[in-house]
Amino acid sequence: MKRACDRCINRKVRCDGSLPCVRCSSRPGLSCTYLTPTRKRGPKFSRLRHLRVPFQDRPTQCTEKDERSRLVECHDVRTSTLQIKEHDSRIPLVVLETIIEAYETRMFPVWPVIGSESLLQQLRKPGDCIDAYVVATALSAATMAQLHLPPMRYQSQMFASEDIERECRRVRATSEYREQPDLRGVLTSFFLHVYHAKVDNQNSALLYIQEAIALARLLHLDEDEDERSCENGSCDELANGKIIYLLLWVTERGYAIQYGLPISLHHTVSLSSIKLSTSGTCIQGLINLASLFVTFDSSSIPQFSRYKEFPVSKDQLVGLEKIFANTPAPLKHLSVAQQADFLATKNWMQTLLWQQAMSRGFLSSSSECEFMTFRYPARVARESLMRIRLFSTGDLIPLGRDQLVKLFEVANTLADVLLCNTQLAKHSSGQLGPQDFLHGLYQFISPMLELDGACDSMLRQKTAEVLVRTPTRFWQLESGTMSDNEWMTGTKLLNQ
Structure with a gap:
């Protein structure tokens, strides 16, 4: 079987x-x-004993009183069983506290929408605050998945991210979050999107981000008015509605571009109103990231999938690339995760623009504009490598799978160009070339690619093929003009 x-x-x-x-x-x-282990199919009890009772021995009548007492007894058993189940499945507060503290330390710069201390105070209050518990479990599931946290042990039980996500959905199903939307409901859907995007459940991730956007629209977060949403369940632990809506806007746009999906938020957000009404380093980092997507919107390019054709001219692409090229580096007072997020997103968008130019036949090896040549991906990869080498792989973990996909796109595009045009890999002795940039990018992101076998296998194979085809710099050195010490020094440099 x-x-x-x-x-x-x-x-x-x-x-x-x-x-x-x-x-x-x-x-x-x-x-x-x-x-x-294989589970036994069929009913958990045998009906043979009841069937074997002779017909004449069975009760011929069932009074209304007996039937009522039987139903009450059955209801009591079901109720007690349900209460035991709910009690056993509830996530202990100490587990939630540990995960929320990890969110505050590592994830708050990426999702600056919930104050951990205020949320914990809500959870510690006597009585059940269902809304706070639901958003806390959604936040915990997303944080555990994003940071690759191991299952949490409490007494004899283990709580993994999938257990907490399942508990979040169970409790949320008992509430009226759709008929009575509030900011907590919006953020719960957002964090469930993050969780499912991390575990690569694309359909569920898409449905949850669209649900978060729909709830935000019901709260009028998409309108340029005063924070009307705060009247609908204002909470001290939550950011204002404009910041939450900005996070949804950036998240949907990035997810739509990566997977070729349509967007539901077609209009561009107004960053000026947000800058005037908010402050804080983490909020500024989110605004800087959103400005990159606003630049894309200003060109009318995203209707919003790279897999769909849209009217765009060569001059539009060149002008847009100049805007990205002249975009200053993020401020150093921002968190490391926010700086890495901004730089990776910028290089990723530059790569997507070049792909659009190539697909429309705008490229030429004799073009005076480097953006319109096959050398451009090597330039983007070099800039990306020079920036990200200032960070560690651990600095990118809070950014999740999105950043991995962006850096993979930069490296994979360069690998395809080098495999199709081997002349680009030729360079003079002692100089770094495009294949070195590809090799460096692969080595940097390979620890993160271990969780994505398909991408890892693809990029590893392409990188190896590029390195095998590229002439080695060793044979370009002139042995007659170098001493043994110089040869040894040169060999050490090549091995670094």
Whole structure:
């Protein structure tokens, strides 16, 4: 009898039962296992005993009183069982406190929308605050997934990110968050989007970000009026509605571009009103990031998928690239995560613009504009490498899979260009070339690619092919003009 593998069971998709199965083998790097014990099918109790009772021995009548007492007894059993289940599934406060403290330390610059101390005070109050508990569990699930935190142990129980996300959905289903929307409901949908985007559930991630946007529209967060949303459930631990709406706007645009999806927020946000009404370093970092997407919007390019054709001229692309090239580096007083996010997003957008120019046949090897040549991806990769080498891989972990996809796009585009045009890899001795930039980018993001087997396998294979095809600089050195010490020195330099 066929059975499904562990991964297909968790994702609730059909499995062909082979080893490895078709779904796991289509994604290199994933292990196909059958460790989950097989559950017994059918009812949990036997009906044979009841069926074997002779007809004449069965009760012929059931009075209304007996039926009522039986129903009350059944209701009491179900209620007590439900209460035990809810009690067992509730996430302990100490677990939520640990994760929320990690959010405050590492994730707040990326999502500056919830004050952890105020949220914890709500959770510590006597009585159940369902809304605070739901948004806290959604925030905890997203934080654990984003930071790759291991399961939390409390007494004899283990709580992983998927357990907390499941508990969030269970409790949220008992509330009227759609009929009575508030800012907590908006953020709960946003954090559920982050969680599902991190675990690569694209359909669920898309539905949750659209749900967050729909709730924000019901609160009129998309209108340029005073913060009307604060009347609908204002909370001390939450940022104002404009900041929350800006975060949704940036998140949807980035997700739509990466996966070729349509957008629902077609109009451009007004950053001037947000700058006047807000302050704080983390808020400024979010505004700087949003300004890159506003620049894209000003060109009328994003209707908003790179996989769809839209009317754009060569001069528009050149002008837009100049704006990005002249964009100053982020301020140093911003957090490391915000600086890395801004720089990676800028280089990623420059790469997307070049892809648009190439797909429309605008490129020429004799063009005086470097943006319109095949050398441009190497320039973007060099700039990206020079910037990100100031950060560690751990600095990019809070940015999640989005930043990995952006840096992968920069490196993968350069790899494709070098494989199609090997002449670009030729350079004089002692100089770094495009293949060195590709190799450096791959080495930087390879630790993060371990969780994405398909991307890792693709970029590893392309990088290896580029390095094999590229002439080595060793044979370009003139041995007759160098001493043994100089040869050894040169060899050490090449090995660095």
